[in-house]
Amino acid sequence: MGEESEFDPEAPEEREIGREMVDQSTGLGSVAAHLYRGEMERTVEWRSRLDTTTNWAVTVMAAIVAYAFSGEVSHAVILAGAIMGTVFLFIEARRFRDYDIWRSRVRVLQENLFANALDPSEGIEHDTWRADLSEDYRDPSPKIGYRGAFSHRLRRVYLPLMTGVLVGWVFHVWAFNPDEPFLESAGLPGVSGIVVVTAVAVFYVTLVVLAVPLSAKERGESGEAEHGDLE
DSSP states (O other), X not given: OOOOOOXXXXXXXXXXXXXXXXXXXXXXXXXXXXHHHHHHHHHHHHHHXXXXXXXXXXXXXXXXXXXXXXXXXXXXXXXXXXHHXXXXXXXXXXXXXXXXXXXXXXXXXXXXXXXXXXXXXXXXXXXXXXXXXXXXXXXOOOSSOHHHHHHHHIIIIIHHHHHHHHHHHHHHHHHHOTTSOHHHHTOBTTBOHHHHHHHHHHHHHHXXXXXXXXXXXXXXXOOTTTOSOOO
C-alpha cells in the first residue's frame, strides 16, 4: 500500500474550498448547502427562544409595574418585578450561550466558504477555519462564557428594562406618599427605608458592574476567534 498523504486543512489549496465550489463541478457544493441550511435552522430556532424569553420578561415586568400603580399597592410589588426580570436574565443568558454555538458556525461558513465562492480574489477570513470547524463538530462547546452571555443580554435588553423598573419604583414611593420623607416611604413592614434603599442601590450597582464587557467578543468586536459581531 502507498503512503497516505496527510490532509492539512490549513494549506492554501485546502482551506479555500470556496473556489473549488465555483471552479469545479463536485458534490461539495450540495453538501455545504445542506449543512448551511441545517445550521441556519438551528440558529433561527435558538434566536426564537431568545426572543420568547425577552417577550415574556417585558410582558411580566410591565404587568407588575402597571398593577403597582393600579391602586393602593405596596411598592414592594415593583421590586418583585425586578427580581422576576433577573430570573429571566439568567434564563436568557443560558440560552444565548447555546444560540452562539450555531451562530458562530453560520458565520464561519458565511465568511470563509460562501464569501470566498462569490469572490475568491479576497481570500478567506480565517486561515484555520476548516480545522476549527472540524474540531467544533467533534467536540461542540460554547464560544462565550456564562458571564459574557449574562453581560451581553444585560446590556442589550435587561439593563434598560431594569432601569425603567427603578424609575417606576422611585416614582411610586414618591407619588403615593408625597408628604413623607423618601427614606420613610421606602420602608416595608419590619424593614426600614434605609435598608430597602441600600439593598436596591447595591442590586443596581451590581447590575452595572456585570454589564461591563471583559473581552473583545463581549464588546461585540470582530476577531479571529469570534467569527463576527454579536447580535
